[in-house]
Amino acid sequence: MANFKTHLSLSATAGIAATGIAITLQLITYTHAPWFIFLVVVGGMLPDIDANNSKPVQLLFSLLAILSMFVVLHVLNQQYASHLLLMMAAGSYVLVRYGVSALFNRFTEHRGVFHSLLAALFFAFQVTCISFYFLHWNVVDAWLNGVFIAIGFIVHLLLDEIYSVDLSNSRMKKSFGTAMKLWNYHNFMASALMLTCTMGLYWLTPSPLPLIKMSKAALLSNHAIVRRYLNPV
């Protein structure tokens, strides 16, 4: 299993690469780059959310708690007096940082269902829904938020799997196959619950067609530019 520092630096590198590609395809602008790199880094920390109460996990829950505070401030901004709003934001911080984190510790096993490709989809759809319905981002940006979380998540799973191969004498460590899995093969209930939630979230997400159309158009025009460059007439 790769350590926290390795995950952090690789997800930051993947974030920079993915953001660079998205800028080239004109899906995002330079000003949004730090946000999308940040999302890949958060995605890269998420699979170990079910690890024991280690420092990185505490840091992750602090980050999620801060994000939840911003969501509360943004969503309820117009509806409550500022002192009530601040109290609710503080409440959501405490709830996520201590309540949700304690629940996770209590009910999850490390490298269980949260360390799987199914969980990558679960978090991607969740972030897309929050961005679209609560933060009122447009469809394309809401989906991009979800996609960038998924990129970080998958990079983490890949890295853990690579670490389970002992490259020096090319044999598999015991952990081989536990990092990059579709779902938790040993816990049917947890996997079924995660699948139901993921399908429910997908049903709630706005149609991804605008992002797919935009990406297709960007890929085609970039392809044309590259071809023109390679075969000048």
Ligand SMILES: [Zn+2]
């Ligand atoms: Zn991991």
